[in-house]
Amino acid sequence: MLVKNFFRRKKTPETPTDTKENLYAEQGKNSSAPTSPAAADVPKIEAGGENEEGSAEYEKFLSKAVYDNVDDYIDIIQEDDDQSRLAANNATEQDLDREIKVLLGPKKHWCRESKEANDFVASMKAVRRIEATDILERKDLLPPVYLTSDPPLSVSADDGFYCRVNLISNTSKDNASSANMQKTVKCNYNLSADEFADEFAQKIQKSHNMNRERENWVFKATGSSEYLYGHHKLVDFEYIRQCLKKGQNVNLNLMEKDLVLKELDPHDQTLKTITYDYSFKEEQADHLQPSYKKYQQLSFARNRDDEWSPDRSTICLQDVHRPFKIKMNGIDHLILNIAALDKQHKTQIDLSEMSIYAAVEFYVGSVQLTKSRHTKVHIYSRDVRFDEHIYTDMLFSELPRNTTMLISIYARYYKPTDPHLNGNDSHLYQDFDGSLYFEATQPITSSQANVKITSPQEVDYEDGYMFGSRSRSDYVRDQRDMPLAYASIPLFDHVGTLRSGTIKWPLWSDITKSASPIQTTIPNVCVGEDAYNQPVSWLSFTMDTFALPVVYPSNIDSKPPDCLLPRYNQWQDQKKKQFENEQVEKDIQKIIRYDPLAHLTESDRWKVWNHRHSLKSNPKALTKVLLSCPYQYPHAVQEAHQLLSEWTPPNPIDVLEFLNFNFSDSKVREWAMSELNKMGDNELADFLLQMTQALKYEPYHDSALARFLLQRGLRSTHLIGHILFWSLKSEMESFGIIRERHGLILEEYLRNSGGHRRELMKQNGVVQQLLKIALLIKTTEKEQRVNVLHEQLKKLKKPPKFKLPLSPRMEVNGLLIEKCKVMSSKKLPLWLVFSNADATGAPIYIIFKAGDDLRQDLLTLQLLRVMDKLWKTNAKLDLHMQPYGCVCTGDMVGMIEVVLNSSTVAGIQSTRGGVQAALTSDTPLLDWLTEKNPKKEVLNHCISNFVLSCAGYCSATFVLGIGDRHNDNIMLTQTGNLFHIDFGHFLGHYKTKLGVKRETTPFVFTTMYAHVMGGQKSEEYNRWRTLTKQAYQLLRQNGHLIMNLFILMLATGIPELTHTSEIEWLRTRLVFEKNEKEADEFFDEQIVLSLNNYRARAMDAMHLAVHYK
Incomplete structure (x- = not known):
């Protein structure tokens, strides 16, 4: 059943305490209480009180619909291993449907049952290959091993x-x-x-x-x-x-x-090797839906007499040699949020003074195919009518398979004298209903027949004015023009049919940005209840209709018609003449070194493309070559595809770049999958976060990336499959637009994952119950919380043994309830202690969070792991990083690993002088380490650990621009390892108070930290300084990788990572324009700034005064 929790915050006479709980240490704060209300009561939180956060995301979390289906699978949750194996092996199709429904919810809540969705299911059945190993051979198979992805240790034979x-x-x-x-x-x-x-x-x-x-x-x-x-x-x-x-x-x-x-089942389906054809080489037409099948069996060619075959069912796109155009009809139900517009533009908007126009562009990835086109300006109305044709300088036969049409809707202030206004004379925008006059008709000989092809030029109109089109960079909008809505529309559907006729497309309403290649091509159509709750503006446009459907050739690498070659040659001749006097060799090497955010000029693109063959031995050059390909010419596209097989392949880790929005060509992405398949499971697991996000850049549900993830997930359910499931499922609640795609992929995974499906059901059942408890705690009086928690945990339905979502290696069999508590931070996370399923193992401590967006923490921790491995791989530099475990299990729900035997810097200072010590004393950290490690040799080892870990975190937090670095977000283990927690701000998004930045230090390193090392003249301090700069230089050398990992995360919806401009922060920290010596000097300056920044100590003292009373 669907339970709606509409929470309101409760007024309370209590004084809120903002004490930052030590979320990651062994100690914490409890509260005592009498008996609690029943768990079945629907909790309500009213305005005010301890939970006051003022966060729109938190409010949304508290009012969201939670699918409460725990009762549907209580029996499954409590199964033992033997029962699970028996049920998994004997599951019927009906059983599978029921179990998938339990995990994902009813299909109608996440799937529109669209034609594309149905075809995806049919396609997966057709391309799935199961290599069933004989049961007798599998009965001696042991559980899979977990190998490190760190580089090999350099040790002697006697070590x-x-x-x-x-x-x-x-x-x-x-x-x-x-x-x-x-x-x-x-x-x-x-x-x-x-x-x-x-x-x-x-x-x-x-x-x-x-x-x-x-x-x-x-x-x-x-x-x-x-x-x-x-x-x-x-x-x-x-x-x-x-x-x-x-x-x-x-x-x-x-x-x-x-x-x-x-404990293993030789019949388990997860012991079979499952293969998906992610290169799309072997489509099984016999098993596909008719829409797939007919395009696999087409014969596009004319007959011998060059006549159309009478039984022809489609038209091949490469036979349509006529100018490509669309007609912009208008917008129905244009939605305007006036209050938001007023706030965004800091003025009061009067609709009677507004007018509307549309801009149209065509892209492949981030490569623009034609110049921008714009309609005339129309006086605002709720239903705007354009009724204008938009012409391009491309032919239908030249359209790339992955062409996307970007449409942006703008508002501008109405001026009766505006020459762009509909009805006024304009040299830029014309009514496009008149006849076309072309300058030239070229006779071109094809291999089959003499064909005359019309070459679209700048079009003359009857009044003598030229067709007005300006490129994106040349067209200058009025500064007061306001974006209202946008859409990114693939011109071909999922089976390669060119869209035709009048189409109504739902627009994304957004007053902060216009359409761009980075945005998803998924239409703004939600599924489930959201479909009825969200008003949508609808764009109407018309594409040419032909006697038969026009389809892209099923073999994307089929030879383009010869009649199109002269147009490509003409373009090359034009570019050679245009750029013949420019330097080339030196410029090309500079262009190849451009970072991933750099804009390639027309000159850059021509130089790289013109010298593509001489660059084949340079793996780093491939991205720039593909971004320079003139995709509007089929012969160039065919050559780009051929180059993929001839190029010296980049390292698999560098191939991740080809999954971002810049590269939408399906052949390029298929090639990327084949290269990424060279990664082992452990290395691949490090980057699954980005790869699952890259699914949002795919134009269709069925993609090489989706098939690749399914194949690797089903081959490694214990690692890749586990991460894949939670990565996709956690977003199904927060991203309505991605629900269908993630749901379809997970449905296919669960249908073939055998015993792992039962394990995931157990995990999810426990998570859902913990979420209910966490929500109940938020409504409970402070004095009652611990007793309420303990009472509810006793009622928890749990399996005899199960793994935690946090890590498939964490296997537990219950809770040590007396050690569990409610933490005192604002969102009231739960401190949970699980008993280890291994009787010889220690208890497992985790923090369960409900109401915190952990996606930014998840990304930052992953980047810290990647940096750690870069240091180890490139310089055998182990800086003792502590990127603790973190997992999202739902919208603003997740788990965090506890680092035991550690304390916050604030906690240490509070017991060693408090506020006064924070301002004036350098001794608290060293005193604490000395107390924990009285033996001198052990203490010296701890100080060495401190030097190493401090070097790693100083360089990492500096580059990433980590904010909110007060003394409660930095921790120290008893063995001397320093580490940072709580990554709610990065890329220079520092907190402000009354408009003033709270943080002005490049990174946290005060004289208190230097004192642990022996002072600024000590050998250990100089060692730290050398290590920090070495670590920083290695991050600079791998700066493009770091930027690419951020770029791939742009689709997450993380508030501080919504646009490429935010990633430009990395340029200010990595200073690519400096050489190594200059960068060393630059970082030395940052060290001095940090050491001499007394404000950092003052902020720590203020934090202690407020939170440690």
């Missing part, structure tokens, strides 16, 4: 580490003392898991007289669902690498293989 091994056995021949024994041994870094198993078996046989053969045993990470076996080196397993990195003990369980195999 090693100590490992404690617990022997877990149910074998009757083992006596009680040996069945669960412990033994600590030294492990060589270069030993493989199997070699270590042999060595350990020999040791216990010798010391405990236990006859063990390696083949019968397998290692498991203590407290984690990770297994270690095979030829991989021990230090290449993620668990061991993380233990070594954090200075933690390595603990392994030696388990009987029979015990491990008992």
Whole structure:
């Protein structure tokens, strides 16, 4: 059932406390209370009180519809492993439909049942290949391993580490003392898991007289669902690498293989190898819907006598040699938010003084195909009528497959004398109903027949005026012109049919921006209840209608008609003449070094394209070549596709750039998938965040990227599939426009994921119950919260054993309820402690957040992980970064990993002098570390950790422009590792108070931090300074990658990442224009600014005064 929670905030006499809870440390604040209201009560929050946040996003979260379907699958939640395996293996189609409905909600809530949606389902069935391994061969398969994506360690043959091994056995021949024994041994870094198993078996046989053969045993990470076996080196397993990195003990369980195999199901579908044809080479026409099938079996050619075949059902686009045009009919139900317009333009808008016009452009990715076209200006009305033709200088036969029409609707102040106004004479905008007169008709010989093709030129009208078109850069709008709405419309539908006839398209209403290639081509049509709640403006336009449907050739690389070649040659001759006197070689190298946000001029594009063949050995040049391709000429497009196979391929990590909005050509994106498939699962997992966002740049549901994600997800359900599911599902609630696409992909994934589907149902069932509890806590009086929480957690329906969405390696079997609490920060997150499913493992601590948008934290933490790996890979530089785990499980709902044995800098200062110490004392951090580590050699190691981690976070937060860096958002572990938390502001979006920036320091590094290192004249300080600059230089060298990762996230809807202009912040920090020496000097200046910025200390003191009373 659908439960609507319309929350209002409750007035309370309590004084709100803004004390920042230590969200990531072991300590926290509780509150006590009597018994709570029942969980079934619908919570309501009224205005005022502790939860007052003033956030529009938070208000939206509190009033959203929550799909409450926990009761639908209580039985599934409480299944044990045997029951789950049996149910997964025996699931009928009806069972699958029911289970998918439980996870995603009723299909009508996220799918319009459109023709494209139905065709997607049919296509996936057709291209799916299941390589079913024989069950007898699979019964000895062990669980998959988790390998690190960090670079190999550089160690000598004698290096090693100590490992404690617990022997877990149910074998009757083992006596009680040996069945669960412990033994600590030294492990060589270069030993493989199997070699270590042999060595350990020999040791216990010798010391405990236990006859063990390696083949019968397998290692498991203590407290984690990770297994270690095979030829991989021990230090290449993620668990061991993380233990070594954090200075933690390595603990392994030696388990009987029979015990491990008992938990696996050889019949499980996830043990099959599933392949999707993401290169679109093998479409299975026999299984497709008729709309797919007919285009796969078309014969577009004329017969031998050059006559049209009488049984012809379509027209090939390449046979339509006539100028391409559209007719702008008008807008129905134009929606204007007058209050928003007044606020945006800081003036009062009078509709009686407004007029409306439309701008039309055609793009492939970010490459503009023709000059911009504009209608005449019309006096404002709710239903605007344009009735004007828009002509282009392209032929139908030249339209690229991925052409997008961008339409922007603008308002401007009405002037009776405006020459652009409909009815007035204008040299720029004309009524396009008159006859066309072309300057030339060229006889061109094709391979089949002599064809006359009309070449569209600038069009003369009867009054002698030239057709007025200006390019996007040349056309200067009145500064007071206001964007109202836009649409990005693919000219071809999902099966390659050119749109025709009169079309009504829903517009996106937006007063802040006009249409651009970066925006989604998904129409503004929501599904489910949203479809009835949101008013929409509708654009009406008409495209030429032909006797038969006009379709793009099914083979996108088919040879273009010869009759189009002279137009391409003519364009090349024109460019050669235009730019013949310009420098080339030096300029080309400079252009190739441009960052991803750089605009290529017409001259830049010609130079690169003209020298494309000489650049084939340079992987970095491929992006600029493809952006320079003149896509309006089919022969150039065909050549660009050919170059993909001839080019020296870039590194897979650099190929991510080809998934952003600049590259919409389907062949380019298919090629990118083949290159990204070279990534291993662990490396691919690092970038799934961007890849799932890139789905929004796809014009259709069925894409190479969607198929690729399905294939890799189903081949690695334990890692890729887990991340894929939560990434897509969490956005289905917040992004109505993407619901259908994400839902269809997840439906296909769940239908083929076997036992993993049951596991996800268990996870989701627990999350939904925790969300209900979190919402209830928000309505509960402060004194009652902990008791209410404990009471509700006791009622929680949970599986005997399940994995947390935060990580598939976190397997738990219950909650330690007495250790759970409600935290005191504004959104009242829940501090939850789970009992480890591994009896030898430690409890697992997480923070459950409801009402916080974690997407920005998720992105920042991912970037910190990427930076960490860049430092390790390029310079073997381990700066002890602590990018803790974070996952979004729904709209403003998610989980965060707790870093134990740590405290905030504010918490440390508050117990060592408080406000006065924050202003004047440099000793609190060193005093705290000394107290936690009294032994000098241990303390020195902690100080070394501090130097390394401080270097990493100073360089990273400087480049990323992380804001809100007060002393409660910086933490320190007892082992000396410093790390940052709470990334609500980045890219220079610093907080302000009364219009004044609260932060003026480049990064947080005061004399208190230098004191830990021994002062500014110490050896450790100089080491920190050298490491920080080295880390910064490495980020500069990989600056394009960092920018590309941000660009791919532009579609997320993160408030501080909505436009490329915000990513330009990185240019100010990476200073690409400086050489290495100049950049070193630049960063030295930032260090001095940070050390001498007394305001940073004053802000910390103010924070302590307010929050630590």
